[in-house]
Amino acid sequence: IENLYSKINQRGNVSWTESFVPALYNGKGAFLWGKASPLYDTNGNVVGAIESIRDITNQKRTETALFEEAERLAVTLSSIGDGVITVNDSCEITLINPVAEALTGWSQNEAIGRPMQEIFQIINEYSQEPVENPVHKVFTEGTIVGLANHTVLIARDGSERAISDSAAPIKSDRGKILGAVLVFRDETEKRRAERLRQQQAAAMENSMDGIAILDDQERFIYLNDAHAKVYGYDNPRDLLGETWRILYDDREQKRFQREILPVLAKSGQWRGEALGKKQDGTMYCQEISLNMLDDGGIVCVVRDIDERKKNEEQLKFLSFHDPLSGLHNRNYFEQEMNRFENSRYRPMGIIVCDVDGLKIINDTLGHHAGDNLLRAVAGILKASFRDGDMVARIGGDEFAVILPNTDFKATENASQRIKNAVEDYNGDNPQLPLTVSVGLAVGDKESSMNSIFREADNNMYREKLLRNQSARSSIVQTLIKALEARDHITEGHADRLQDLVVEMAKAVGIQSNKLSDLRLLAQFHDVGKVGIPDRILFKPHALNEEELSQMQAHCEIGYRIARSAPDLNHLADWILKHHERWDGNGYPLGSKGEEIPLECRILAICDAYDAMTSDRPYRLAVSHAEAVAELKRFAGVQFDPFLVQKFLSLLESQKPLIKQKPPLT
Numbered sequence: 001i002e003n004l005y006s007k008i009n010q011r012g013n014v015s016w017t018e019s020f021v022p023a024l025y026n027g028k029g030a031f032l033w034g035k036a037s038p039l040y041d042t043n044g045n046v047v048g049a050i051e052s053i054r055d056i057t058n059q060k061r062t063e064t065a066l067f068e069e070a071e072r073l074a075v076t077l078s079s080i081g082d083g084v085i086t087v088n089d090s091c092e093i094t095l096i097n098p099v100a101e102a103l104t105g106w107s108q109n110e111a112i113g114r115p116m117q118e119i120f121q122i123i124n125e126y127s128q129e130p131v132e133n134p135v136h137k138v139f140t141e142g143t144i145v146g147l148a149n150h151t152v153l154i155a156r157d158g159s160e161r162a163i164s165d166s167a168a169p170i171k172s173d174r175g176k177i178l179g180a181v182l183v184f185r186d187e188t189e190k191r192r193a194e195r196l197r198q199q200q201a202a203a204m205e206n207s208m209d210g211i212a213i214l215d216d217q218e219r220f221i222y223l224n225d226a227h228a229k230v231y232g233y234d235n236p237r238d239l240l241g242e243t244w245r246i247l248y249d250d251r252e253q254k255r256f257q258r259e260i261l262p263v264l265a266k267s268g269q270w271r272g273e274a275l276g277k278k279q280d281g282t283m284y285c286q287e288i289s290l291n292m293l294d295d296g297g298i299v300c301v302v303r304d305i306d307e308r309k310k311n312e313e314q315l316k317f318l319s320f321h322d323p324l325s326g327l328h329n330r331n332y333f334e335q336e337m338n339r340f341e342n343s344r345y346r347p348m349g350i351i352v353c354d355v356d357g358l359k360i361i362n363d364t365l366g367h368h369a370g371d372n373l374l375r376a377v378a379g380i381l382k383a384s385f386r387d388g389d390m391v392a393r394i395g396g397d398e399f400a401v402i403l404p405n406t407d408f409k410a411t412e413n414a415s416q417r418i419k420n421a422v423e424d425y426n427g428d429n430p431q432l433p434l435t436v437s438v439g440l441a442v443g444d445k446e447s448s449m450n451s452i453f454r455e456a457d458n459n460m461y462r463e464k465l466l467r468n469q470s471a472r473s474s475i476v477q478t479l480i481k482a483l484e485a486r487d488h489i490t491e492g493h494a495d496r497l498q499d500l501v502v503e504m505a506k507a508v509g510i511q512s513n514k515l516s517d518l519r520l521l522a523q524f525h526d527v528g529k530v531g532i533p534d535r536i537l538f539k540p541h542a543l544n545e546e547e548l549s550q551m552q553a554h555c556e557i558g559y560r561i562a563r564s565a566p567d568l569n570h571l572a573d574w575i576l577k578h579h580e581r582w583d584g585n586g587y588p589l590g591s592k593g594e595e596i597p598l599e600c601r602i603l604a605i606c607d608a609y610d611a612m613t614s615d616r617p618y619r620l621a622v623s624h625a626e627a628v629a630e631l632k633r634f635a636g637v638q639f640d641p642f643l644v645q646k647f648l649s650l651l652e653s654q655k656p657l658i659k660q661k662p663p664l665t
Contacts, residue, residue, distance in 0.1 A: 013038050015035070016033070016035040016036070017032070017033070017034050018031065018033050019031070019032060020032075020060075031056045031057045031060040032053055032055060032056065033054045034052070034053045034054075036051040037050050038050075081185065082099060082183050082184060082185045083096075083097065083099040083102075083103045083104070083182075084097040084099070084100055084181065084183055085097075085116070085119070085120065085184075086170070086179055086181045087135060087180050087182075088179045089139075089177060089178055091115060091116045091117075091136070091139070092115060092116070093112050093113060093119055095112075096111045096112070096119070103155065103161060103163070103184070104119055105155040105156030105157050105159075106156055120133060120135075120153070121154045122147075122152065122153050122154070123152050123154060124148075124152070125162060126150055131151050134146070134147050134182065137167070138168065138180045139169075139177060139180065142177060143169070145166065145167050145168075146166045147166065147184070149164075151163055151165075161188045162188045162191045163184045163185060163186060163187055164184065164187050165183060166182075166184075167180050167181065167183075168181055168183075204224050207224060207226055208226055209226060209301050210223070210224065210228070210230040210301065210302035211223070211227055211300070211301050211302075212224070212239075212300045212302070213293075213297060213300070214297055214298040214300065216295060217243075218244055218298070219241055219242065220240050220241065223236035223239055223240065227239075230302055230303075231247050231276060231277070231278055231279060232282075244256075244300070247276055248274070248275070249275070252275050252276075252277075255274075260272070260290070264290050268291065269289075270289075270290045271290070272287075273285060274286055274288050276302070284306040285304075285306045286302050286303060286305060286306075287302070287303045287305045288302050289301040289302075319331065320332035320335075322393040324371055324374055324375065324393070325374055325375055325378035325393045326378060326382075327378050327382070327392050327399070328390060328392040329392060330392065330395070333392035333402075336392075337402070338449070341449055343445040345405055346405070346443065346444055346447070347405065347407045347442055347444055348402070348405075348442065348443050348447070348452055349401075349402075349407070349414070349440065349441070349452075350400065350402055350403065350411075350440065350442075350449075350453050351400065351403070351414060351415055351438065351439070352398065352399070352400050352438070352439045352453070352456040352457045353377065353381070353398070353399040353400070353401075353418065353436050353437065354397055354398050354436065354437045354460055354461075355374065355397040355398075355434070355436055356436065358370050358373065358374075358396070358397040359397075360560060360561065363531070363557060363561075364530060364531040364557050365432075365530060369432065373434055376425060376434055377434070377436060378393065378399070380421040380422060380425060381399055381418065383421065384417045385403075385414065389403050390402040400456075401414070406442070407442060411440050411442050412440065414440075415438050418438055419438060422434055437463045437464035438460060438463060439456045439458065439462070440459060441459060443455075493610060493611075494522060494523045494526075496614075497522040497523075497603075497606055497607060497610055498518075498522040498523060500522075500606035500609070501518045501519070501521070501522045501603055501606045502518060502519060502522075503650060504605070504643075504647055504650060505518050505599075507646050507649075508602070510598075517599070518599060518602070518603075520567075520568065521571055521574050521575070521599055522603065522606070524558070524571065524575065525558070525578045525603060525607070526558065527561050527562065527575065528553070528555055528556065528558025528560075528561060528575070529554045529557075529558075530561075531553070532551060532554050532557075536550055536551055555577070555578065555587065556588055558575040558576070559573075574597055574599050574603075576588070576589075577600045578600045578604065580592070580595075581637070581638045581639075582601070582636060582640050582641070583636070583637050583638070586638075601639070601640040601643055604638070604639060605631065605639050605640070605643055605647045608630075608631065608634075609631065609647070609651075612626070612630060624651075628648060631644050631647070631648065632644065632648070
């Protein structure tokens with residue numbers, strides 16, 4: 001036996017073996033199972049042996065095949081990218097492959113024999129509610145079951161992974177369910193990529209920039225709404241299948257072929273500006289970005305920058321131009337001064353102009369009147385010079401002209417052209433004269449631009465000093481004429497007032513040499529009203545708070561006018577205070593009692609009486625008796641009570657002075 005079998009096992013008196021015996025079956029060999037045990041007599045003595053032998057070759061081959069199949073299955077389960085878990089009919093884990101181990105966080109040794117729901121916990125991605133385990137449905141329905149969408153596996157450490165899976169029953173040959181197999185895979189990255197794709201698609205669709213994709217034949221295969229609309233199309237489908245050339249004119253198409261597409265082909269990208277053509281044929285400026293795709297297609301991103309370019313041009317214009325006059329500004333003037341330092345521009349002429357009396361015009365008639373004069377000067381200067389000459393507004397009321405390659409005679413002629421144009425303007429616009437002081441200088445190759453400018457500026461100020469007083473007087477006279485022209489509305493109010501204040505002054509003992517000043521005050525106390533808009537001055541109804549504030553400003557405007565006129569300068573303080581009240585509630589200073597000049601107190605009473613007994617745009621005249629009653633009522637409040645009594649006595653004794661005009665019909 002020992003020679004026949006390669007290995008003999010023995011337990012007690014029994015021996016057995018399972019061995020391959022090569023010598024059997026003519027050398028083919030066979031697997032044998034043998035067993036031998038002692039044969040005893042009645043006395044218990046060994047008298048022999050009993051041996052049984054069985055050929056188990058087919059059994060061994062079956063076992064080997066099953067083992068190899070199990071090995072192949074184990075290798076397969078270890079090699080595939082999906083997680084695999086099998087359970088028995090009690091839903092306990094019987095197998096878990098390495099991928100499933102990694103996804104669940106449970107090793108095979110730990111998982112085997114545990115309930116499925118402990119190892120494989122799943123929830124809905126959005127609601128976070130538990131999801132029914134598909135293995136349970138397999139046992140219930142007996143069919144293959146797929147996992148619902150948006151399912152998340154919660155691993156042993158609490159981490160979450162998006163998965164997809166299916167479960168199938170394991171059946172016997174008679175159809176009995178012996179268990180189930182669950183196959184699942186990690187789709188976290190796939191879902192993340194899908195969400196990213198959806199987000200990118202949504203971003204493209206909702207982008208304010210136009211986005212399009214062209215194929216390798218340069219035809220549109222995708223456009224978002226913004227891309228269609230930027231070219232004036234309502235629907236992106238209108239452009240699908242068309243080439244990009246439909247969106248550009250011939251000139252821009254040639255530029256693309258010559259400059260842009262070669263760069264795109266070489267570097268894979270191009271970015272810059274182009275002129276697009278809308279569906280209606282209008283051209284607009286666009287910012288465009290092109291990127292080449294691997295398949296020869298092109299991604300195109302377009303933004304309409306037409307408005308931005310216009311704003312940039314406007315800002316550029318404003319950075320070098322004065323917005324009021326439209327001329328170049330001081331910034332540009334100084335740059336040109338530096339540029340013209342080169343001696344090749346010599347001889348160099350510079351003319352400096354200054355608008356006389358601009359401040360008094362702004363203070364009295366308002367800045368709109370002053371602005372109109374500045375525009376008039378700008379127009380005169382632009383019309384007086386060549387295109388190559390540089391004309392600029394370099395200050396509030398100051399202008400300058402640079403005349404390259406211009407000698408003294410030509411510069412002097414140019415200066416005279418300005419003066420002649422000013423005279424022509426005043427002839428056409430006598431209502432407000434324009435006076436301009438002009439200075440000039442001419443430099444040679446040795447002269448710097450700054451030295452030429454300083455000389456011209458000094459010459460201008462010399463002329464301004466010589467004519468300044470006469471210019472202001474001219475402006476004041478014009479304002480006085482404007483006041484006189486308005487006085488027809490009050491039907492000679494100033495003339496009547498002069499008579500009243502003179503008689504009143506005599507009554508209170510004012511010296512005769514002061515009476516002429518009172519006449520001037522009566523005539524020009526309201527000169528500041530030339531700066532009040534007609535809509536307020538002649539409003540037929542009560543003024544609102546803002547309008548009343550503007551009306552009260554006429555005292556200060558009149559004060560500034562009087563200060564600028566030699567003939568009225570000594571009346572400036574009276575004009576300022578002629579609306580102060582005895583009780584201190586007047587304007588603009590709030591003076592009271594005898595702080596108010598006597599002349600102003602006299603004027604206030606006479607002015608009030610004449611105003612009440614004369615028709616005004618906002619009311620009809622009242623009777624003499626009614627006016628007297630009002631003066632008495634406001635004596636000691638608005639008016640000096642002593643002077644009111646004097647005035648009423650004057651009216652009683654000199655009734656011929658009362659020249660009431662009949663009421664309006």
